[in-house]
Amino acid sequence: MAMSDAQRAERAETALLAGAAPDVATALKDWLARLGHERRLSPKTREAYARDMLGFLGHLARHLGERPDLAAFSALAPRDVRAVIAAKRAEGIEPRTQMRFLAAARSFGRHLEREGLGKVGALTAVRAPRIARTLPRPVSVADAKKLADPDSRAGEARDGWVLQRDAAVLALLYGSGLRISEALGLMRRDMPAPGEGDHITVTGKGGKTRMVPVLPGVLDAIAGYAAACPFQLEPGGPLFRGEKGGPLSPRIVQRVVEQLRGGLGLPDTATPHALRHSFATHLLARGGDLRSIQELLGHASLSTTQIYAAVDASALMASWRAAHPRARLGDGKGG
Structure with a gap:
């Protein structure tokens, strides 16, 4: 055990x-x-x-x-x-x-x-060792959706409710930008039924709570899992259950993503936590402001959130290099 x-x-x-x-x-x-x-x-x-x-x-x-x-x-x-x-x-x-x-x-x-x-x-x-700050590596919008789609695992010899559960967890990580520990720490009573609310309160690092929105599609996915789950989901019990009825282990979620990225041809950087990075990066790319994203992610410091601005700028430059004629011709070339 x-x-x-x-x-x-x-x-x-x-x-x-x-x-x-x-x-x-x-x-x-x-x-x-x-x-x-x-x-x-x-x-x-x-x-x-x-x-x-x-x-x-x-x-x-x-x-x-x-x-x-x-x-x-x-x-x-x-x-x-x-x-x-x-x-x-x-x-x-x-x-x-x-x-x-x-x-x-x-x-x-x-x-x-x-x-x-x-x-x-x-x-x-004594000065602390210097750490090279690496940029988060989000997955694309299309790949994030595939990771959270139960049809991506069609044909697996697993119970249907397990596939629904895994898809619901991954949809929550991407749709609300949660850490795995935050998603798996939710109680059944924390999650509103579809049509009864559009946000949840999660407990993050240091026991700090914050309010985050939940998309209607994510609520539907969780409701579908809850209806199919063979275990009684008590209000004060864990929302996500393992196959033996106990709390779902983070390692199971990590293993699911490892299997999925193999089938979908995704890099090793596509992890459950990468879905949280994707949530922040995609929000920023669509006009979200850093302060709001900071609150949604539960970052204590804005400097932690600002790294996503660098990710967005990096993606913008990559798109420019791929699409702009002069960029493709090289420095000093082209008419």
């Missing part, structure tokens, strides 16, 4: 505490509790923090020659932190993951300072 996010978080936290010096383990336990209760981070995010901190502590222990206690933390020099980052780099770990390790350690360091357990200035004195 698959573990829930909460169970995975608990396992990661247990491993972290077991490998730490006693006084550090006590501080870590309080830090993780603060992340969950005060900052309202999801179990999945807490699991990531615990795993990153476990990796940081492991490399730091190898560097120092012993498990660091709180006194050793306070005595850290910038060169010690750089040694940990360098060890991760030597393993071939990408800069984004290196930055996560450092971010987890900094968060723990701030906790120690708040609790009067020491100051770890070395963590902030």
Whole structure:
């Protein structure tokens, strides 16, 4: 039986505490509790923090020659932190993951300072690894529709309600710009019936809620799935169910898209999250303003949303190069 996010978080936290010096383990336990209760981070995010901190502590222990206690933390020099980052780099770990390790350690360091357990200035004195900002890769409007069309999987030896469920989830990701976790976190009561409403409230990162519109076609797809689902969809239960009746796993959705892109001839960048990128990019291309798209996506910062403007400009230039006579003739050529 698959573990829930909460169970995975608990396992990661247990491993972290077991490998730490006693006084550090006590501080870590309080830090993780603060992340969950005060900052309202999801179990999945807490699991990531615990795993990153476990990796940081492991490399730091190898560097120092012993498990660091709180006194050793306070005595850290910038060169010690750089040694940990360098060890991760030597393993071939990408800069984004290196930055996560450092971010987890900094968060723990701030906790120690708040609790009067020491100051770890070395963590902030070290510059975070530079990350090359890559543009999202949306799929085209036509391909997004194909991914959310149950007919794209006609002939598969699967129950009809499963095909309807998968199509409804993908239609929701593209039609409302949701993350997988947000879509699969919906309760049955969260989704209005066709004709009874045109928006839903979703819970995003950090437990923040936002209102997003739902297209009539998406509501119809979800209603069709709900009617065909062999399990009783209780108002307070998950909207999307797995084949055994439990909550639908994100991995199942990812697997469905992997199969679909093979049949549709789509690149590996066509993922469930690419449908969210497509939602934003296609809205922008049709005149949507960045502030509104920011609110719909649930981005805390407008700078995060602004990357879609670069995507739109990139697509515009690609179209120009493909269609403009002088562009096709090359620089300095043509009449």
